[in-house]
Amino acid sequence: MEFRILGTGSATPQLQRNPSAFVVTVDNFLILIDCGEGTQFRLLQYKIKVSRLRYILISHLHGDHYFGLIGLLSSLNMQRRTEQLDIFGPQGLDEIIYQQLKYSGSILNFKLQFHVTNPNTFDEILNNDCLKINTFPLKHRIDCTGFLVTKKSSKRKILAEKLPENFPVTFFKMLKEGMDVQDELSGKTYKNADYTIEGSHEKQLAYCSDTIFDESIVDYIKNADLLYHESTFLEEQAERAKFTFHSTAIEAATIAKTSNAKRLIIGHFSSRYKTSEHFLVEAKTVFEDSFLAQEGENFII
Template identity: 60%
Template sequence: MKLTILGTGSATPIVERRPSSALLDLGNESILIDCGEGTQFQMLRYKVRFSRLKYILITHLHGDHFYGLIALINTLNNTGRTEPLILIGPHGLDEILSVQLKYSQAFLNYTLDFRSTNPVMPEEVFSNEKIGISTFPLRHRIPCTGFLVAEKPAPRKILAEKLPADFPLPYFKMLKEGLDVTDELSGKIYLNRDYTADPEPPRQLAYCSDTIYDPEIVQYIRNADLMYHESTFTHELANRAQITFHSTAAQAADIARRAGVKQLVIGHFSSRYKVLDHFLAEARAVFPDTVLAEEGRVYAVPSR
């Protein structure tokens, strides 16, 4: 479980930073979170495998968070995608895409499985045997949601070196499920504790896009292993942050401290800042385990 930052900038573009986007790598699958203008070029630059993209999550409908989406959707079609793509985002996003596809006369060879988010109530929007994806409300100038991506508990690890070579295959599944096994032929009992080990604890990524400082979100992201939180400004522009419904670096760090997360990544920097060292210093004074979002950098989601 690794997070690659693709874009670190906010609404006004500058040469040094791309608009918001991040990719969560789950091994043989990946999740794109937000898709600002030029995201597909960032994916190419950092050698992201388009074929592994299974989910796209859009936090809100400000352009720096989704203007790259139709281009990426079209590229996936042009490169031969036939597998459905799960798209989770605000009400109205499906209408925007439909109009764009209609008037460009683009016909997709794959299905867009669109699921609308609820900007006022937390809810689980996707779940399978590996992960769950939940949303929670953020306070911004337009409806906006954060995302929590949580691994499901893994099966127990088999200590194969302790088992006989002819150990029946159906018994492996039982051991993984935490059961003791009795071999009906030999009568031998295989105690689960002797032949398995605990799996790695499931990990959680919390993604807090554009939002005013809001301690209410702590209840939804408590004890996350890695949290991304916007920090558009530093403390000298706290009033500006309040007016525009954004956060400062210190405020993002305070949310991380209150939530007891393991590590904080701050990003979405205003274009007025050319140097970012003071963002890191400000945040670390409140929450020491803070790092800056850097485009192309990969952040491992730490185990608990």
């Protein structure tokens, strides 16, 4: 499970920073979290294979978090995508996208499946064999949700090189489930401990998009392996942060410390700051394992 930074800026356009966008890699597929203007160019720049994109999560309908979506969808269509694409986002997002497609005369080669997120509660929006995604409420000027992405623990991994070439396929599942296998034909017992190793443990990414400092979210994101939390302002602008429903670096670090996160990434920096080093300095006064969001950087979870 990996977390790639595509955009670190906030609402006002900046030459040195792009709007919010992040890619989560889970096994062999991708999740895009937020899709600010120009996201498809960042995907090209970092050689990310959009053919592996399966889910898109949009936190809220401020433009710096979704203005790049219609362009990305148009490009996927021109690349002859046929696989269904699931988009999770606020009420009204589907209407916006369908209107843009309608008046541009665009007909997609693939199915768009929209799922409306609930901005008022902790809610499970996806659950399959390897992945679970929950939303949780954030306090911003408009409805906004955070995302908790959980990669489930995997079954035991088989050491295939230790097994005979003619090992029955039906026995593989038993080994993955942790059982020993008795081959009645040969009389041999294959001990699980000899032919498998432990699978991967559960991993969690918590994504806190635009929000005022709000310790109530701690209950939703406890013990996350990686926490991304917006940090629009330095502490000198704490009142400005409160007025605009944003957070400071110290406030983001406080959430990380209180929730017992293993690592914190801060981003969404205001255009008033030309450099971001002071954000890290302030965050580390509260939470040592803090990191700056830097575009192109990839964090292994």
